[in-house]
Amino acid sequence: MKRAACKLAAALLALAALVLLGLFILNAVQGTQDRKMVAKMTEKMKTVCVGRLLIDVPETAEVTLTQASVDGFDITMRRESEAQFAARIALREAELKEKQNELGRKNLESARDVNVNGLAGRILIHGRERTYLIKNEQRVYSENVAIDGYAHKNGVSFDLISTGYDPKLVGNVARLIAQIEPRLQDEVPAQPGFCINGGFIRDPLTADQHESVTMFAGLPGHPDLGIVFSTLSGTKPDEGLIARDAKAEEQFPLFLRAAFSTLRKGERTLNGLPGEEVAFKAREANFAVTYSFRWEMQGKQDDVYAPVLTLELGAGRNPRAGGKPLQSSMSEVALLDLWDKISSSLRVRTASPPKQVAQAEPSLPPLGTHASAGDTCPQSGWWLCNQGGDGVGVLGGQRQFLKKGQRMPQALLLPPQTLWEKLKGIQPSYESKVATTWELVDKRSRPRTPSPVVLAPSSSTQGNAMTDQQHASSGGPAAPIGSYVKTGSPCPASGWWRCEDSQALDGTRWFAQGSFLPVATFKLPPRAFGKSAGPEVIQRRSQWQLVRYAQAPGPEPSAPDGGNNPEAPKSSA
Template sequence: MTDKMKTVCVGRFLIDVPEEAEIELRQARVDGFEIASFNETEEEFQERVADREAQIKAKPDYLGGNKNMESAREVKTDSGLFGKIFIHSRKVQEGTQGNGLGGVERYRHEGITTEALVHGDGVSIDLSYENRALKWVEDLPRMVNQLVANPDNRIPTEPGFCMDRVYVRDPLRADQREQIMMFGRLPSHPDIEFMFIVAAGVKPEPQGVLARNQAADEALSMAERMRITRLREAPREIGGLAGEELAELVVEENEARGHSFWWEVSGTEDNIFVPHVVFRMSTGNGNRKPVPSSLSDGAALGLWDKISSSIRLRSTEPVANEQVEVPTTPLGTYASAGERCPESGWWLCGDGGDGIGVHGGQRQYMKKGELMPQALLLPRQTLWDKLRGLQPSFESKNRTFWKLVDKRLQKRLPPPLPLALPVPPATTSFASRGVGVSEQSHVCVGSFAVTGVPCPASGWWRCEQSHALDGTRWFAQGVLLPPATFAVSPGVFGGSTKAPKSIQRRGQWRLVRLADASAQGNPDSQASGLGTNSSPIREA
């Protein structure tokens, strides 16, 4: 059995097992996320993602409404994984409890399910965490970006934590409590089983395996003790880890002889390279009852020593100071009030409309990391309200949903000087016929146009002239593109206070993003859609 061996990566460890061994890696968990992986075609994956999204949306939220799905965002990682992240099924517990001072106080606990379905190299990977604290929601996209598909379970060449068909790149912390189990069988000796367990960041057992076994033996009757023969019982160091080893021969009640081997490292709570480790092997395992061992005592000890002595760390060098980037948040991402803003940009409020305004505007600029606000809604003033100079307001009972419609690292600022305005075309039919982005697909991002020509497509156009104040502006399809605007240095036209502060000259414009009038995110644009008063984008 041991003439030919193969190496298996289990967590951060390598272990050699007989080549014929059938291995299963189960119960993978990192940072509380249950991680499951399996082979699946891309078509099957896409269908399953769509079904899962529909299933989540179909369930009522905790208030009985239709907002069970709070966020659905697409994700794509640098390792080639793609898929979706769902934030859903919020749970709220509130009530009163004693405060220890003879009084009572109200409490409110909120949790939410974070779930990711990603795919790459023919492998689908599902991650989930139910009732997770709201402040940890963004841990999921960070974890997804550390995943690497490994369909053949090859031994990775970079530090990380191995699971079935996938591994997690470092860095990982001890408090993320990575864990994995390996189960193995030998087809030529079906009564032999072995199990390897690795769990980091857990509190060490107060007693080792030898002390616990001695306490268990004391609870046995004399007849039961007579059926157990100690083969080994002593400390044993393997792969630089100090543990304890217990080997026993057990005669069962049906007189079947079997072996039990156990090696355990108590581990540490703050070091991922010294985790809690358990390796066990047993013989004489039958379907419903013990069977005689297929190995003699010497052969069983030889197999145990061969496998157990091969246990070693795959790598002891963590990736220091490496920052894991969270995948870019795509346009169309939803976030609800109380969540951390996942991306700086303009967010469209899901409340309001039909005569009800939103304090601060229907579109508002949010910075990444800020708490998404609950919208303050402004109904129409009654005549009595107008006479008293009052504006009524209220908040929805449901959490406000916000949709990302335009993003950048900095807020769009007004230009320091007035910009040249686009000119309506000679005939209004071209500009007013409502051509959308889908009908402008023949115009490619990166296309150029110059001052005075009709704008080929509605969208964001960047002025290509150096030192121009225009930056990037939105123009509707068909308007005549304006000249570029430049600031004039003081004194150029003399010291007169009436001297012009800017000049305009012919410029070149480049399309950077298609966006029709209803989808563009510039709150300063006039309703005409001509792009007047368009503010330049100040991007880092």
């Protein structure tokens, strides 16, 4: 009996050895075949531009770029005709007009066209809401708006959508639209900027605009396999991948740890990009073998070329069943080859600014250029205000002459007078909480005309004004050319000062050092107070900019780009 038992045991051991040998040979053959398959699959690769990075994937890979976001705007692309685009935006605008916002006011606050760099579209400001924070046991209120930006060019549309946006920064959407260019999916731009789905956002972009986008890629014949690559700028470095993986592993019970096998774990630099890599395989509860490969770079918060990067490759998940585990369609050696081929191609896209023609004249902003209140005016000319209308006037008119270099003004709005206000000679006025947007409609200028009214004088106290000798002994002027000083403040330097509000009647005036800068004077439209004759004016605080030092009121500085109170042109050039 013992001899028979020994023979049976020996036979079973021999059978087990044969089975193991067969499995080893089968795996070796399968691995060799899979490696040949991966080598053929990766023989031809295509380069994909993802944000500011490039990555190579198999030519047959199906690639999509999603979840693009810049400066708080979610950006999506769709292909449609110009007629389809116009109909879609008109429907959206009509829907917004029918609603009220949370404050019980009309929902759609502003709707204007945008036309820049061949992109035509519309910007809708709506959905104002009020929120608050508790600070020092008190409620601090703030208001937000929703912004819809739409642009279309050559059969490609871009939607820029944001909710909860600061009303003072609504001009950001117009500037962002002006930076967008459509591109082919496999096109790699030569200029510096950020690649999104079907498009490209030209620089300048800064890290605090938090640019981000994600790439998804799949391979035909391998539905269980997925490749994900994402980039996000402007975030603080977090705990590294290896440290997080170690903490997660410590929390696993022993029976789960036994189901995982680490393939790789350590630091890995990809073409100058320092990061960490973790790869493992797992035996799932249904006995399926799955694989996970991950590489991360924490980056730098203030560098758009060193964002947070995450590259993943997973195999053995059924996308049609919510990611349920299934047997990987590729072997371990094949997946390692594929992972190394793709990950080692990751690199920063080298780009250079467009070449400039030698001694070329700097290009001037075209008609249709937009700028918001607080921006520096890029071109002297006539600018159209987006506010006013429906009985609400704009001080100085909706078309105003603004000079290059001055700050774009916030429009002072003049609502219709009540009968009582007309009798009392009162003109109400207010400023919108939404930043005024201006559109350049005419580059022509007009000569200066004398002011039709007496302007507010500067005031001074005895002994405030300085003589030339005192001024020289004091070490020179207390303010550099270009300085801004508010109404009511002492003038820091004798000279010619230009009123910041171009629609003011003051223009450029001489003030002595030590005198107090006056209020600015504005002419109201005829019959604004219900009177039939005589110019009607109002005065309000403003800012003055120093344009030239002068100890005495000599000749006024010339202004070839326009006057201080020009008449508006009847038509644009």
